[in-house]
Amino acid sequence: MNGPKPVSGILNSEDLFTNIEKLHQGHRERMQALALDGETVRDVESRLRATEEAERVKRLGHYATQSIPTTAPKKTAMRRPPECDRQPDFLVPGLYDVATKDNRSLMDVALFRLSKREKQAGKVIRYELRDGYVEVKAGPDGMASVWDYDIVLMMISHLTESMNLFNAGRGQMPGRKFVPHLTDITKFCRRGKGGKQSSLIESALDRLQGTIIKSVRVTSSRNGKGSERAVESEGLISSYRVVSRTETGNIASIEIEAPKWIYEEITSGAKPEVLTVHPDYFLIDDGLGRFVYRLARRAAGKTHAKWAWQTIYERSGSTGTFKEFSRMMRELIAANDLPEYVLKQVDGKSGPQLLIRNRDAKSDTNNDFQNCSDDSLKD
Numbered sequence: 001m002n003g004p005k006p007v008s009g010i011l012n013s014e015d016l017f018t019n020i021e022k023l024h025q026g027h028r029e030r031m032q033a034l035a036l037d038g039e040t041v042r043d044v045e046s047r048l049r050a051t052e053e054a055e056r057v058k059r060l061g062h063y064a065t066q067s068i069p070t071t072a073p074k075k076t077a078m079r080r081p082p083e084c085d086r087q088p089d090f091l092v093p094g095l096y097d098v099a100t101k102d103n104r105s106l107m108d109v110a111l112f113r114l115s116k117r118e119k120q121a122g123k124v125i126r127y128e129l130r131d132g133y134v135e136v137k138a139g140p141d142g143m144a145s146v147w148d149y150d151i152v153l154m155m156i157s158h159l160t161e162s163m164n165l166f167n168a169g170r171g172q173m174p175g176r177k178f179v180p181h182l183t184d185i186t187k188f189c190r191r192g193k194g195g196k197q198s199s200l201i202e203s204a205l206d207r208l209q210g211t212i213i214k215s216v217r218v219t220s221s222r223n224g225k226g227s228e229r230a231v232e233s234e235g236l237i238s239s240y241r242v243v244s245r246t247e248t249g250n251i252a253s254i255e256i257e258a259p260k261w262i263y264e265e266i267t268s269g270a271k272p273e274v275l276t277v278h279p280d281y282f283l284i285d286d287g288l289g290r291f292v293y294r295l296a297r298r299a300a301g302k303t304h305a306k307w308a309w310q311t312i313y314e315r316s317g318s319t320g321t322f323k324e325f326s327r328m329m330r331e332l333i334a335a336n337d338l339p340e341y342v343l344k345q346v347d348g349k350s351g352p353q354l355l356i357r358n359r360d361a362k363s364d365t366n367n368d369f370q371n372c373s374d375d376s377l378k379d
Contacts, residue, residue: 032196036116040082040192043285077289077335078280082192108295110317111136111213111236113143114287118319125317132217132229136317139210141203144236146290148204150189150282152236154180155258157188159266160274176238176263178256185254190282198244198251205256208236213261234259275301278339288328289338291316296341296356304357308348329354 031044109127113120119142127134136143155178165171180188186197214233221228238257245252266274277297284290295312299305313325333343333354344355 035196035200040079042080042082075331075335076337077286077332078283078337079285081190081283084187084193085190108298109134109136109315110146110291111144112146112149112211112317113138114146114291114316114318116145116147116287119143120319123319127315127317129217131219132215134216135212135214137212137214139207139212141206141210144204144207144211146287148207149236151185151201151204151208151256152262153277154185154188155237155256156262156266156274159258159263163266174267176258176260178258180254180256182251182254188282190279198249201251201254202242205237205240205242209238209240211236232261234261280339284338286328286332288316288318288325289332292332292343292354292356293338293341296338300341300356300358302358303361304355306353306355308350309352309354310350312354326352 034048035044110125120138121140121142123138123143125136127136138144158178158180159174162171162174166173182197182201185191185201186193191197212233212235214231217230218227219230220226236259238259240257241253241255242251243253244250275297277293281290281293284293292312295307295315296305299307309326309329310322312329313322316325318325329352330345332338333345336343340359342357342359344357346353346355
């Protein structure tokens, strides 16, 4: 018999769904292979569509613009939550808030790269401070990114919680070893599932271990005569161990050892200086957006703060020009969708200023920043 035939006559329903699932799986694997640090499958799809559209416009020139809206949608600093997302039931301590008074300046500098594309292997970033300097040294695997740093935030969160239980008499003194499951990391950091996560986590641990933080301080000697120069150097993590199943490549177990400088900050004091960050921090897709949020959380808190763009540029470890940095800042301010904080640009005596106000702050909008100094990030 000629003519169209029912699908059931060609392929049974079981084979049909199997083939559809294979197509979907193949698509997911291709997207995961093309993903940059911190990207979900949806993020990759959006990036590829934007690239294809740009190439189409370049190829067709004027005629291609006929189908493009005259006003482009406003860029957002946030990414969509992954399909498997479940927000944590607790707030997350940030590493920049775990520091003694002597190491306070480490809170205001980027101990990682903000770029997804530039690995910066072998690069050294130096931050000059009032009483010395801090160097961030990248190993051969590249400098740890702000997205790799999510694992450190998770480690600090669990270490802090364990110390709270110990101080309350409901647990043992925590050690430096942290043993999370891969699923725990992806859920905590609000990342998607997928086979590529195993290799991404291992690569992130390589960069975290290979990124060395060297702190050099000059202080008055204990006897009051002369001065002393103290040097400390350690990685963002001390060591790690990953066990994978050879037949599937899936990670079976992960062990991470916290560096002494983080461990001692949390366990040696009666009440460590730990603040919290909003769970949506992990959805900030823009590296500069993450850095600005961290500065806001540290200095603005529940009120407001102000910084010179030049100061933020110097403390962010940016490898681009100040002109490019300024463009990115204007996009971040235009989007104005960071968790908790409202961003605004004003003119200052020495250049543009970034004003940040907590969204829940009860104050007169016109007078929010009158009492803010221009040197919020000075040592």
